Amino acid sequence: MGILSILTRSSLSLRLIFGAIVLIVSSHPSRAEDTADSGMSPLSVESESGRFETLSDDTGSDDPTLPTYKGGGIVRGPRDHKKIALEFTAAFYADGGKVVLDELRKRKIKASFFLAGNFYRTPEFKPLLARMIAEGHYVGPHSDRHLLYASWDDPPRLLVTKSEFKADLEDNLALLAKKGISRESARFFVPPFEHYTPEICDWARQEDMTLINYTTQGIRLPADYRADNDPEFATVDEMFGTVYKAEETDPHGLNGFFLLMHLGYGPNRTRELLYNRLGEFLDKLSSRGYSFVRVDELLAGVSPKAHP
Numbered sequence: 001m002g003i004l005s006i007l008t009r010s011s012l013s014l015r016l017i018f019g020a021i022v023l024i025v026s027s028h029p030s031r032a033e034d035t036a037d038s039g040m041s042p043l044s045v046e047s048e049s050g051r052f053e054t055l056s057d058d059t060g061s062d063d064p065t066l067p068t069y070k071g072g073g074i075v076r077g078p079r080d081h082k083k084i085a086l087e088f089t090a091a092f093y094a095d096g097g098k099v100v101l102d103e104l105r106k107r108k109i110k111a112s113f114f115l116a117g118n119f120y121r122t123p124e125f126k127p128l129l130a131r132m133i134a135e136g137h138y139v140g141p142h143s144d145r146h147l148l149y150a151s152w153d154d155p156p157r158l159l160v161t162k163s164e165f166k167a168d169l170e171d172n173l174a175l176l177a178k179k180g181i182s183r184e185s186a187r188f189f190v191p192p193f194e195h196y197t198p199e200i201c202d203w204a205r206q207e208d209m210t211l212i213n214y215t216t217q218g219i220r221l222p223a224d225y226r227a228d229n230d231p232e233f234a235t236v237d238e239m240f241g242t243v244y245k246a247e248e249t250d251p252h253g254l255n256g257f258f259l260l261m262h263l264g265y266g267p268n269r270t271r272e273l274l275y276n277r278l279g280e281f282l283d284k285l286s287s288r289g290y291s292f293v294r295v296d297e298l299l300a301g302v303s304p305k306a307h308p
Contacts, residue, residue: 064252067299069308072201073191073211077256077298082290084257085298087214089190090125091116091146093264096275097128100263101135103279107286111137112295113263114190117144120175128263129179138294139181141209143192144171150197158197165203187304188212188295194222194260201307208304212295214260217246221261224275227268235272240281247288254290256298 061068068076077085088100088111104111113132119125119142132139147168150156160168169189176186189209191200196211204211214222220242223234247253261274274281282292 064255067256067302068215070213070216071196072198072307073196073213074299074302075213076215076258077295079252079255082253082255083293083298084254084259084285084290085295086111086292087114087190087258087260087295088112088263089114089116089142089194089260090119090263091142091192092118092122093262093266094119094125094128095264095266096273097125097263099275100278101128101131103275103282104137105135106279107282109282109292110294110297111292112140112188113137114140114142116142116146116192117172117175118146120179133179133181138186138188138296139176139179140186140295141169141172141176141189144168144175146192148193148195149191149200150195152195156195156197158199162199162203165200166207169204169207169209183208185296188299190214190260205305205307210299210302210304210306212258212299215257217250217257218242219246219259221259221274224273225262225265225269228270233272236274236277239274240277240284243281243285254285258295 064079067074067078077083086104086109090097090113100111115129120129129139145168147160147164149160149165150158173183173186177183187209189204189211190213191211194213196213201211220234220239223232223239226233243254243259246257261278263275265273285292
């Protein structure tokens with residue numbers, strides 16, 4: 001394990017010890033990695049009470065045809081159509097991969113997968129990657145080494161230089177290229193740990209990449225990775241309930257939402273596995289008139305240089 005990897009794990013462990021519990025969605029071997037793809041963002045965090053706190057305001061628009069930004073990154077697509085983008089992140093775990101792909105294929109739904117370098121380098125994940133590509137899903141970058149870009153302070157402090165960020169992103173894109181995925185077709189990028197700063201968004205734009213995250217609105221789907229004994233553990237019904245509540249309270253319902261989940265949870269979560277009920281969730285949203293599209297379809301027409 002590299003020194004940088006150890007430091008990343010250490011910084012997250014300290015964060016969990018001293019307070020702030022964050023949330024999002026992805027897959028990793030330790031609680032450190034799990035928080036990464038699991039739903040933490042310096043821009044929207046889940047407090048110890050389980051209530052979401054917004055650390056910076058959404059930069060939306062009165063025009064529902066435009067996306068919504070937070071901290072420089074896109075967190076919601078246009079609100080003028082009942083379209084939702086499903087995001088799945090992964091780095092170290094993919095125990096739900098087959099189930100997720102089977103449920104999507106059964107319903108002819110296209111989703112978006114954001115994969116860190118370790119996913120590409122793990123032999124047992126190769127069949128899943130092959131299916132994602134063959135079945136027409138979006139496959140995009142999630143960083144190579146799953147770096148922690150910024151501290152969990154408020155406001156967050158940058159932990160990487162521009163050259164480190166660029167090198168790590170380029171290494172991730174090189175792995176996609178080996179699978180026949182061009183840079184142009186994979187320009188939408190979910191940062192590791194779903195954690196970023198405005199500088200990271202600027203650097204991504206300079207590389208003709210567009211940083212996107214997930215729609216918060218109190219939704220707890222990113223908590224799907226939390227361990228059985230985690231005080232912030234949420235049942236599948238509780239997670240689904242936050243989505244239905246967001247639909248009721250938002251004037252545009254779930255239009256343009258990015259719903260983020262992890263492709264796997266690892267050995268510390270053995271019950272209430274969201275992916276085992278994914279089909280039920282998709283059917284319910286479909287019955288309410290929503291359709292599911294890839295992120296590049298939802299954000300078609302958004303320039304790589306666009307910013308709030």
